[in-house]
Amino acid sequence: MKYIGKEFNRVDGIIKADGTHKYPSDMYDKDTLILGVKRAEAAHAKIISIDLEKAKAVPGITAIFTAKDIPGTNRYGIVHKDQEILVESKVRCIGDPICLIAGESKQAVEQAIKEIVIEYELLEVIRNPFEGLKENAEKVHEGGNLLHHIELSKGNIEKAFDEADILIQNKYSVPFQDHMPLETEAGFGRIDKDGKLAIWAGTQTIYRDIAEISYALNIPKENIRVSAPFFGGGFGRKDGITIQLLIALAVIKLRKPVRIFLERSESINSSYHRHxxxxxxxxxxxxxxxxxxxxxxxxxxxxxxxxxxxxxxxxxxxxxxxxxxxxxxxxxxxxxxxxxxxxxxxxxxxxxxxxxxxxxxxxxxxxxxxxxxxxxxxxxxxxxxxxxxxxxxxxxxxxxxxxxxxxxxxxxxxxxxxxxxxxxxxxxxxxxxxxxxxxxxxxVNIPDFAQGKIELCEDGSLIAYGGISDMGQGNTTAYVQIVAEYFNMNKNKVRYTTPDSKYTLDSGPASASRTTYIYGKALEGAAKILKDKMLSTAAFVLNEDKENLTINNEEISGKTWSMSFSDIYNYMSKEDRTAICYVDNPIAAxxxxxxxxxxxxxxxxxxxxxxxxxxxxxxxxxxxxxxxxxxxxxxxxxxxxxxxxxxxxxxxxxxxxxxxxxxxxxxxxxxxxxxxxxxxxxxxxxxxxxxxxxxxxxxxxxxxxxxxxxxxxxxxxxxxxxxxxxxxxxxxxxxxxxxxxxxxxxxx
Known part of the structure; x- marks a missing residue:
């Protein structure tokens, strides 16, 4: 093969090396407001009162929001919606967000955070699972401390123990591990030209974010745009809401552009970790x-x-x-x-x-x-x-x-x-x-699909529209290789877009070792569809049997004549120039x-x-x-x-x-x-x-x-x-x- 299995330069290599690519933490417009968060300093407590007077008086502070300012459910979570954008009455860990501050400068926001006074009623702290499972333990959530229990068996374990020559019995433990992505949680938001809420963020799944924003803030999904440019690492840290809802809340309340970029200590305190x-x-x-x-x-x-x-x-x-x-x-x-x-x-x-x-x-x-x-x-x-x-x-x-x-x-x-x-x-x-x-x-039992989309352009190039984030793993390069291979064309004539709900289709999260596997398969299917359309068009124009046509260097050739991809573009309808393929991941029987x-x-x-x-x-x-x-x-x-x-x-x-x-x-x-x-x-x-x-x-x-x-x-x-x-x-x-x-x- 021409490209598959071969060394292939990263399509994002140059723009990252020369600094022209803007990461989420680099994005802002003129007069963009800075966001900051007042976070809980207690691990488990009821909120008695919040005093914002001194914070509001800090020069340069535009607004301070609490849970009372949230128009929707104020709840989010990929499966269990047990997290709040801003905590209403009870904090459950150090780092819980309580107030969102918008200001003209980082210094003003940091000063306002210091001036907010929160009074707590401290509760028993649950430090490990064994404390949490005690009968009279303080409940972290109303339903109790056991989120999930699963038990499975195969064969006869007692028979195995009876027949064994040796039994090995040990206990093991491992700590929370932090992802430590080079770029912490960051993003930028504004009201777009079409009046929609638009967010650019380091996120592993743009369409899940849209669903979460819609549910938590009562905004129709069709009025939300989320985009994921190349960002500085995720490893699962950004497989879910981090700062997107904070951005969304500020934008819909202020109708102004805002940005947020967490400091490392705040990131570690407030984000997800390996269990x-x-x-x-x-x-x-x-x-x-x-x-x-x-x-x-x-x-x-x-x-x-x-x-x-x-x-x-x-x-x-x-x-x-x-x-x-x-x-x-x-x-x-x-x-x-x-x-x-x-x-x-x-x-x-x-x-x-x-x-x-x-x-x-x-x-x-x-x-x-x-x-x-x-x-x-x-x-x-x-x-x-x-x-x-x-x-x-x-x-x-x-x-x-x-x-x-x-x-x-x-x-x-x-x-x-x-x-x-x-x-x-x-x-x-x-x-x-x-x-x-x-x-x-x-x-099993979780929707796992991808939708590959490829478009033929007027200059004969192809655009592969990506619905799955590239957080540095290089899947976009693999996508370009797949398309270039199928069309036997110059790799530089294949372009790729990063996920953006304005242009790309839902293809699920960048997680679970699925990105290249499932989106590559969807892209492979879309390539087959578009290739067939282009061959059919060329066969009609050249008066040749489709089976006799060959593709090479952005040309389709018959026995006597040939057509460039740009020529074929002119003979195809707008609809036929784009191909979409939907695929499901195989599941176990x-x-x-x-x-x-x-x-x-x-x-x-x-x-x-x-x-x-x-x-x-x-x-x-x-x-x-x-x-x-x-x-x-x-x-x-x-x-x-x-x-x-x-x-x-x-x-x-x-x-x-x-x-x-x-x-x-x-x-x-x-x-x-x-x-x-x-x-x-x-x-x-x-x-x-x-x-x-x-x-x-x-x-x-x-x-x-x-x-x-x-x-x-x-x-x-x-x-x-x-x-x-x-x-x-x-x-x-x-x-x-x-x-x-x-x-x-x-x-x-």
Whole structure:
């Protein structure tokens, strides 16, 4: 092929590198007002009074809004609408928005925020799920503290325990992880020329935003325009409302342009995070290495609001026992409200938490049986037509066995004794392996579709209209490749628009490893339709059989004559120059009605290997080498794929060794980049990326999603490597030098 599978320059590369692209935080008009938010300083309290007098008197302040000024329901949430634009009477976490301030300068707004006086009646603070589940616990929400409970079984777990040669029983815990996108929540809004509310924001789903704005502020959907230019990272942080409703409220009240850009500490205090989790595992293993059964209890700290907590828990439950063939399982999951920061969507969507636990169990089993960690995984690896740990059948491409074999054939693994040998004082090296799989798409019972749209232009170029955000992952480049490939044309003659509800169609969120998979498939369908229309037109004009025509370099040629794309444009009606294709994501036939979005049917697979060096005197861990092997179907763009894998692995390295919100009475203590530690370039080694190409018949050109799979395996791979080096098994993340030195084996 001409473009598919080849290196292809990013279509957004130049405009980002030379600074001409405007990110949401760069956008404003003349006389644009600055927005700021007075946020709750108590974790759980009733609001007794709000005094705005001194704040209103600050020079440069245009308006201050409270919940009383909101015309609609003042409620939002992707599934459970339990959040308020501005809190009416009760705050549930530090950072809850209480007042919205609009002013002429940032300084004026910041001063007004300081001058607002709020009186509280403090309530009991719920600090973790176990406190929340107590019978007499203070209720975070009126309905109680249990947001979601799910329980699933397969086979006979008690029989598995009776027949097992060894039982492995452990507890694991992981903290809240922050997304740390380079650009925090930001946006700009105004009344457009046609009188509509128009918002430009860093958002992963423009049409969901429109629905949320309409519901919360009582504005007809047709009067709302939302646009998502390229923005500086999301990773799930912007998969839902962040600042859009604040912008919308100010614009409809003031009829003036406004902008907002959160400082880092405000962003961390008020936004979503990867759920903290507490997990109890019991695994039954036969002496030949076969996993007979697994039982687990999983407690997710939901924080103060639902967000996508139930759905994240469901995905964790679906993946709780890894990508292995296990005949007997039982799993029970709880998502519990607390007064901690909000748990929400984050790359991996619940899988990194449970994968840390189960892949640790796998290594413990291998050691007890005196077999290699690679062998036990190959022995139990899931294959096509096997059933998952919750009972549904894998009917599509399944390449984990090949991923494990790819690691086995690396120079590092073949010569591991050489790499593990070290003569430095107080230093020891270890090798760790972990496998993972990741369901792509939104799953059963959730609308999961895309609408591809392509238009032929007068100059013979094509426009691909994108309805799915590109937050840096590079999906727009893949879309251009797909269109250019189908029309066998110069890639520079294919243009792409970022999502804008004025021009583009609803295609769902940029999440769940679905962006290139489903929109690429929709775009592939639209390309086929438009190509057929153009060939039919050329066949009529050239008096040729359509089957005899060829397309090359923006021309359609017959035996004698040819027509350029721009010529064909003149012979086509306005309607025929545009093609639209609607596609649905495949869904599993084995439905679990108890679990919203569960199960999935298209999966990506990976196996990771980490070589670490541990200073046994100080506990410091250095990551020496890291290798990934990934089954993502057909590779569309090797460069983009490499970036996705390395970026996800780097985030997973942070999860393993450095990251986690530090909380005291539900207050975040490390809410700055100087105190919330993420890996720097000095902490991440060169990451070798191996691509195991299977063919996924349901995806464009045989591809499937890869956005999340790379973050699931780093934490257990590194943890297993640390144990291999030092003999220390850590049951909680992050694995810090302090834990290694004191041999801290606690989890919860």
């Amino acid at each position: 903290a989790a507490y997990m109890e595992y019991k695994t039954a293993v036969r002496k030949d290495g076969i996993i007979l059964g697994c039982d687990a209890k999983i407690y997710f700290d939901k924080g103060a609001y639902a967000s996508l907590g139930a759905e994240v828990l469901n995905l964790a439950v679906e993946h709780f026992a890894g990508p292995y063939k296990i005949e007997n399982t039982h799993v029970e999951g709880f998502a519990v409200y607390t007064n901690n920061p909000i748990g929400g969507a984050f790359r991996g969507f619940g899988v990194p938490q449970v994968n840390f636990a189960f892949e640790s169990q796998m290594d413990i089993a291998a050691e007890k049986l005196k077999i290699s960690p690679l062998y036990i995984r190959k022995k139990n690896v899931v294959k096509q037509w096997d059933t998952s740990c919750i009972g549904h059948t894998f009917i599509y491409s399944t390449g984990l066995k090949e991923c494990l074999e790819a690691l086995e054939n690396t120079e590092l693994y073949k010569n591991k004794d050489k790499y593990l040998k070290i003569d430095k004082m107080h230093k020891a090296r270890g090798l760790g392996i972990a496998a993972s799989y990741q369901g792509g798409g939104l799953g 084995d439905k679990h009605e108890i679990g919203h979005g569960l199960p999935h049917i298209i999966y990506s697979y990976a196996a990771h290997m980490a070589l670490v060096e541990v200073d046994t005197l100080t506990g410091k861990v250095d990551l020496i080498k890291y290798i990934t092997a990934t089954d993502c179907g057909k590779v569309i763009n090797p460069q983009s794929l490499k970036g996705q894998i390395q970026g996800g692995a780097a985030q997973g390295i942070g999860y393993a060794l450095y990251e986690g919100l530090k909380l005291k009475d539900s207050k975040v203590l490390n809410n700055k980049m100087s105190t919330y530690i993420i890996p720097s370039i000095m902490d991440v080694p060169e990451i070798e990326t191996l691509h195991v190409e299977t063919y996924e018949a349901t995806g464009a050109f045989g591809m499937k999603g890869v956005g999340e799979i790379s973050i699931d395996a780093p934490a257990p791979a590194i943890s297993n490597a640390i144990y291999n080096a030092s003999g220390y098994r850590c049951y909680s993340l992050p694995i810090t030098a302090e834990k290694i030195i004191i041999r801290d084996s606690s989890s919860f």
